[in-house]
Amino acid sequence: MPTEKADVVVVGAGIVGCGAAYFLSKEKLKVIVLEQNAVGSGTSGHAPAMLGLVLHYVEPPELCEMARRGSQLTMELAPLIAAESGIDVGFNRRPLFTLAFSQQAWQEVRRLAPGTNLDYELLSSEECYKREPRLSRAAEVYGGMWVPWAARVDAYRLTLALADLAQKQGAQFLTRKAAGLVRQGSRVAGVLTSTGERIDCDSVVLATGVWTPQASAWVGTPLPVQPIKGEQLLFQYDGPPITMELEGVGVTNPPMVNWSIHPLGNGAYLSGVTASETYVFDTSIREEAKQAILDFTVRVLPCMAEARVVGHRTGPRPIPPDGKPILGPVASLEGVYVLAGNPGVQCCTMWGQLARDLILRRAISYSLKPFLPERFSAGVQGRYGIMALKEEPAGRR
Numbered sequence: 001m002p003t004e005k006a007d008v009v010v011v012g013a014g015i016v017g018c019g020a021a022y023f024l025s026k027e028k029l030k031v032i033v034l035e036q037n038a039v040g041s042g043t044s045g046h047a048p049a050m051l052g053l054v055l056h057y058v059e060p061p062e063l064c065e066m067a068r069r070g071s072q073l074t075m076e077l078a079p080l081i082a083a084e085s086g087i088d089v090g091f092n093r094r095p096l097f098t099l100a101f102s103q104q105a106w107q108e109v110r111r112l113a114p115g116t117n118l119d120y121e122l123l124s125s126e127e128c129y130k131r132e133p134r135l136s137r138a139a140e141v142y143g144g145m146w147v148p149w150a151a152r153v154d155a156y157r158l159t160l161a162l163a164d165l166a167q168k169q170g171a172q173f174l175t176r177k178a179a180g181l182v183r184q185g186s187r188v189a190g191v192l193t194s195t196g197e198r199i200d201c202d203s204v205v206l207a208t209g210v211w212t213p214q215a216s217a218w219v220g221t222p223l224p225v226q227p228i229k230g231e232q233l234l235f236q237y238d239g240p241p242i243t244m245e246l247e248g249v250g251v252t253n254p255p256m257v258n259w260s261i262h263p264l265g266n267g268a269y270l271s272g273v274t275a276s277e278t279y280v281f282d283t284s285i286r287e288e289a290k291q292a293i294l295d296f297t298v299r300v301l302p303c304m305a306e307a308r309v310v311g312h313r314t315g316p317r318p319i320p321p322d323g324k325p326i327l328g329p330v331a332s333l334e335g336v337y338v339l340a341g342n343p344g345v346q347c348c349t350m351w352g353q354l355a356r357d358l359i360l361r362r363a364i365s366y367s368l369k370p371f372l373p374e375r376f377s378a379g380v381q382g383r384y385g386i387m388a389l390k391e392e393p394a395g396r397r
């Protein structure tokens, strides 16, 4: 017997599911969100969040366009969502300064920069040291890219704000694990929970992050998403503040794959980062990762030797094998829509609007073709598209 009836069931209350619930409930649709744990307890509660076009989203071009549009929309809406919900979502505009730590990386930065279609400045090595005089000469910076318009948001708080507003608009959040879908002919008719309930609905949005592969069996189409664990250290530094988002490419300091330091406010900084395949939801940090991040951060910014390490932040990025998010309707089961992948924080508003427009059959102003789930129906090929993982990682199954 069904216990509930909804227009739309959203599975997953991370930033993507809450974004979808927010935009769907705004249209007066009856929305039920199922979350197996707590709101924001998945990757969204464990990730730093840059809004801006970092270079690892530049290829392929369709991902670049999506990341740019998503960033712009979230930058526009995050302050409004904060004001409407009364939750400080940690929104701060800052420049993004990408440093190249090898000749090859510098060539790569210059090659990729025009594709960003952004307002950017390429800086020589000397200009980089002038722009941030605390950079150490020992770090050998070959050049840099300065983007004046990046921003940061607290992904967890933005998730909570979206959930709060969705609830105020009538969405219902239930602590339940979805365990399958109910079919009626070629359409979805409901969601089954692990406790045996059936929630009838017209449409289902799967916003299940790194757990998305579980739904492959529900819809009969492969939905491959690999958790790629990223580890970062949290520093407290009470010296003169660093006022930009710094990231570095061409880092040869395993297990780090690139470097970044993000000011979080009040002297807190997050620095990393690693990338390794994992098969569970793992938020621990390895000793070698801690040491590598600490050493490299102090090598690049010697002032950080005065900082205290006060914690870590680790989460698994949801990455499909070709690096592009999986977005849109599932061809094998009408009424089911997938929103899974990276960069979920910067695209949470755009993907929420996408779910709304698909369900309400409104026009979409960009092509979904490169992102459709059916691209994997003939089998799964490719490697994860984040810049960090160009090589086959050890221990891959």
Ligand SMILES: Cc1cc2nc3c(=O)[nH]c(=O)nc-3n(C[C@H](O)[C@H](O)[C@H](O)COP(=O)(O)OP(=O)(O)OC[C@H]3O[C@@H](n4cnc5c(N)ncnc54)[C@H](O)[C@@H]3O)c2cc1C
Pocket (backbone or CB within 6 Å): 011, 012, 013, 014, 015, 016, 017, 034, 035, 036, 037, 038, 039, 040, 041, 042, 043, 044, 045, 046, 047, 048, 049, 050, 051, 155, 176, 177, 178, 179, 207, 208, 209, 210, 211, 229, 230, 231, 273, 314, 315, 316, 317, 318, 339, 340, 341, 342, 343, 344, 345, 346, 347
């Ligand atoms: C180190 C690191 C750096 C990052 N940097 C950035 C960045 O700069 N910019 C950016 O945009 N993104 C960044 N990301 C990626 C971003 O954090 C993710 O893309 C985003 O948080 C994914 O959100 P989500 O809602 O899809 O997944 P999640 O937050 O994981 O939410 C999925 C939810 O679904 C629930 N769920 C799963 N299965 C079920 C089920 N069967 N029933 C009920 N509930 C279920 C889970 O419990 C979970 O709460 C980064 C990630 C990491 C780890």
